[in-house]
Amino acid sequence: MSFSGKLRKHKNAPEPTLRRLPVYLYFLEKVREEGTINISAPVIGKNLKCDPTQVVKDLSVTGIKGKPRVGYNTYELIHALEEYLGFNRTNEAFLVGAGNLGSALLAYQDNQSLGIKLIAAFDVDTEIIGTSIGSIHVLEYNKMFHLANRLNVEIGVLTTPNHVAQKVAEDMVNCGIKAIWNFTSAILDLPDNIIVQNTSLSTSVAVLLRRLNDSEK
Amino acid sequence: MSFSGKLRKHKNAPEPTLRRLPVYLYFLEKVREEGTINISAPVIGKNLKCDPTQVVKDLSVTGIKGKPRVGYNTYELIHALEEYLGFNRTNEAFLVGAGNLGSALLAYQDNQSLGIKLIAAFDVDTEIIGTSIGSIHVLEYNKMFHLANRLNVEIGVLTTPNHVAQKVAEDMVNCGIKAIWNFTSAILDLPDNIIVQNTSLSTSVAVLLRRLNDSEK
DNA sequence: GCACAATCGAGAATTTTTTCTTTATTAAAA
DNA sequence: TTTTAATAAAGAAAAAATTCTCGATTGTGC
Numbered sequence: 001m002s003f004s005g006k007l008r009k010h011k012n013a014p015e016p017t018l019r020r021l022p023v024y025l026y027f028l029e030k031v032r033e034e035g036t037i038n039i040s041a042p043v044i045g046k047n048l049k050c051d052p053t054q055v056v057k058d059l060s061v062t063g064i065k066g067k068p069r070v071g072y073n074t075y076e077l078i079h080a081l082e083e084y085l086g087f088n089r090t091n092e093a094f095l096v097g098a099g100n101l102g103s104a105l106l107a108y109q110d111n112q113s114l115g116i117k118l119i120a121a122f123d124v125d126t127e128i129i130g131t132s133i134g135s136i137h138v139l140e141y142n143k144m145f146h147l148a149n150r151l152n153v154e155i156g157v158l159t160t161p162n163h164v165a166q167k168v169a170e171d172m173v174n175c176g177i178k179a180i181w182n183f184t185s186a187i188l189d190l191p192d193n194i195i196v197q198n199t200s201l202s203t204s205v206a207v208l209l210r211r212l213n214d215s216e217k
Numbered sequence: 218m219s220f221s222g223k224l225r226k227h228k229n230a231p232e233p234t235l236r237r238l239p240v241y242l243y244f245l246e247k248v249r250e251e252g253t254i255n256i257s258a259p260v261i262g263k264n265l266k267c268d269p270t271q272v273v274k275d276l277s278v279t280g281i282k283g284k285p286r287v288g289y290n291t292y293e294l295i296h297a298l299e300e301y302l303g304f305n306r307t308n309e310a311f312l313v314g315a316g317n318l319g320s321a322l323l324a325y326q327d328n329q330s331l332g333i334k335l336i337a338a339f340d341v342d343t344e345i346i347g348t349s350i351g352s353i354h355v356l357e358y359n360k361m362f363h364l365a366n367r368l369n370v371e372i373g374v375l376t377t378p379n380h381v382a383q384k385v386a387e388d389m390v391n392c393g394i395k396a397i398w399n400f401t402s403a404i405l406d407l408p409d410n411i412i413v414q415n416t417s418l419s420t421s422v423a424v425l426l427r428r429l430n431d432s433e434k
Numbered sequence: 435g436c437a438c439a440a441t442c443g444a445g446a447a448t449t450t451t452t453t454c455t456t457t458a459t460t461a462a463a464a
Numbered sequence: 465t466t467t468t469a470a471t472a473a474a475g476a477a478a479a480a481a482t483t484c485t486c487g488a489t490t491g492t493g494c
Contacts, residue, residue, distance in 0.1 A: 014451065018427055022419040026402045040471065048404055053453065056472060068471040069460045086426035087419075100328075104321030108418075111317075112379075112402075115422035154429065162329075179429045181421065185243045185329075187265055195432060197425035201325075201416075202239040202304075204398065205332035208414035209303035210235055212371065212396045215412060231481065257441065268483065273442065285441045285489045 013061040020058055022115075023048060025081045032074045040071030091116040092153050094177070096168050097160035098123040098138045101183055105157065106133040116155055116181075120147060148175035157181045169196075230278040237275055239332075240265060242298045249291045257288030308333040309370050311394070313385050314377035315340040315355045318400055322374065323350040333372055333398075337364060365392035374398045386413075 013021070027048060031039060041059070045052035059072065062080035066072040082088040093116045095102055102121065109118055122141045123129055129140050139147075156172040158165055158180055165186035172180060179195040182188060188196050230238070244265060248256060258276070262269035276289065279297035283289040299305040310333045312319055319338065326335055339358045340346055346357050356364075373389040375382055375397055382403035389397060396412035399405060405413050 012431065013427070015424065016451070018424050019420050022402075022417065022423045023404065023415075026417075026419075027404060042471075051453065052471090053473095054451095057452085060473075066472050067460065068458075068473090069462080069469080071471075084427070085423045086430050087423075091426060100321045100324040104317045105418075107317040113419075115419050115426060155425070178432070179425055181425055185239075187240065187244060193432065195425060195428045197421055197428070198240075199418075199421045200239065200243075201322075202243075202330075202332050203236050204414055204416045206239045206302045206304075207232065207235050208372070208396055208398055208412060209308060209332060210230070210301070211412045211414075213303050214229065215395070215410065233481070259441070269441085270443090270483065271481095274482085277443080283442055284491090285443090286439080286491045288441075 013058075017058045017061060020050075021061075021081055021085055024055070024059065025078065025085070025087070028074055028078050028081070032078060036074050038067075038071045039074050039077075041066070043071065085115070087113070087115045091155060092119045092151065093117065093155035093157055093181075094119070094144060094148075094153050094172070094175075095121045095136075095157040095159060096123070096141070096144070096172070097158065098125075098128050098133060099159065099161075102157075102159035103133045105159065106136050108134075110134040116157075118157065119151065119153070120144075144171065144175060148177075152176070154178040155181065157183070159183045162186045230275075234275045234278060237267075238278075238298055238302055241272070241276065242295065242302070242304070245291055245295050245298070249295060253291050255284075255288045256291050256294075258283070260288065302332070304330070304332045308372060309336045309368065310334065310372035310374055310398075311336070311361060311365075311370050311389070311392075312338045312353075312374040312376060313340070313358070313361070313389070314375065315342075315345050315350060316376065316378075319374075319376035320350045322376065323353050325351075327351040333374075335374065336368065336370070337361075361388065361392060365394075369393070371395045372398065374400070376400045379403045 024044065027044065028039070041052040041055040044055045056066070059077065062077070062084045064072060064077050064080045095106060095118050098106065098121045105114070106118055106121055108114065118136055121133065121136050121138045122144045123138050124141045128138050131138050154177060156177040156179070158169060160168050162184045165182070165184040166188060169180055169182070169188045169190055173190055173194055179197065180188065182196055182198045183200065185200050185202065190196060241261065244261065245256070258269040258272040261272045273283070276294065279294070279301045281289060281294050281297045312323060312335050315323065315338045322331070323335055323338055325331065335353055338350065338353050338355045339361045340355050341358045345355050348355050371394060373394040373396070375386060377385050379401045382399070382401040383405060386397055386399070386405045386407055390407055390411055396414065397405065399413055399415045400417065402417050402419065407413060
């Protein structure tokens with residue numbers, strides 16, 4: 001199915017915009033709980049400390065129109081953002097590497113939504129195979145291949161040690177996984193059509209430390 | 218002490234560069250273990266799938282000079298990067314919120330270096346106060362104020378539930394913390410001189426899902 | 435020792451992203 | 465009903481980041 005039936009009304013957002021969208025979404029959900037029906041870009045900008053025209057440009061990717069003098073309908077915007085980001089779909093995912101970080105993610109999603117749903121976890125450590133973290137059982141790694149045939153999972157979360165990351169990533173690709181959320185520091189070499197989202201913690205630390213050192217001159 | 222005594226020889230890197238530097242660092246550490254003495258920008262670029270002139274520009278912020286036909290000295294580069302990113306300093310930090318994510322970070326740093334060293338963890342949950350995660354004891358939240366006076370901690374890691382994040386962040390600032398690594402979705406409103414590094418997981422998911430949906434047209 | 439090929443480094447050109455400006459629309463006030 | 469002020473949206477300008485181009489340098493092979 002190459003053409004999804006419905007016209008693509010939204011544009012391709014630049015990545016900086018894409019990274020800001022979940023921030024808007026979280027803020028909007030908060031103000032909606034407080035009963036806000038309409039909200040304007042200047043108000044959003046004031047709260048999030050960013051330029052109001054930036055807000056307008058960013059939100060325009062969802063296709064939602066605001067009204068002058070009123071702003072956007074909170075409810076509409078939230079739904080358009082969820083739709084645009086894919087947060088309203090199920091987005092089932094496999095996780096490989098149920099160590100510290102892996103089990104944290106598994107437990108985490110029981111409380112807060114990650115935007116994806118981990119439906120199975122795999123590891124090679126016989127100590128953790130068979131245990132449950134949150135509501136998810138940790139299965140033997142080899143089971144991944146079999147399970148991948150039945151369930152149609154497109155997303156893989158990679159929380160293994162660095163030195164096995166490449167191998168596991170290749171296995172994931174062979175299982176039909178299309179996108180990998182990579183928490184390791186490994187630089188994955190995979191086919192071009194595979195989407196790799198690197199979320200190495202040291203990247204954040206680097207930015208933080210540098211800004212801290214700069215601020216201290 | 219406003220002037221650090223030694224001349225600042227490095228420039229202020231743009232943020233995209235800053236985020237790439239830890240990737241270079243990891244790669245360089247790997248090739249150095251394999252015995253590589255010198256490495257050129259084209260080789261780095263080929264491995265990391267990025268433009269070689271980008272590599273040259275990025276690495277130039279460290280002040281290290283490469284030689285034509287040879288490239289950079291691996292050892293020198295690694296040290297310059299560690300120095301530039303601050304990874305060779307201790308960077309002691311407090312962590313507040315020893316739930317799933319918090320305890321994962323605590324355990325994580327025992328195996329892999331984060332770039333910062335968590336020296337104490339705090340929580341309000343009497344169930345976890347007194348327990349140890351990795352080599353760190355979880356202390357009662359109120360102890361933070363007392364401990365902050367003695368130790369001179371500048372970095373705070375925020376892994377609390379969203380609804381208490383603002384309050385805890387303010388407490389951190391009152392304890393003398395200058396930089397906050399924020400894992401919550403809360404939008405922190407703090408004095409301008411406080412550095413906030415947001416690392417909300419949904420940001421990464423957003424980019425991943427959008428790219429996945431785009432690729433499926 | 436001399437030509438040759440590789441690569442750094444600086445700056446120019448291009449592209450992307452952000453910010454500014456203008457116009458048009460809308461609700462509220464007069 | 466008319467005027468006024470606020471705001472979205474589109475496009476222009478500015479700034480930032482990336483990619484391209486070229487000259488200088490250095491090691492390798494002839």
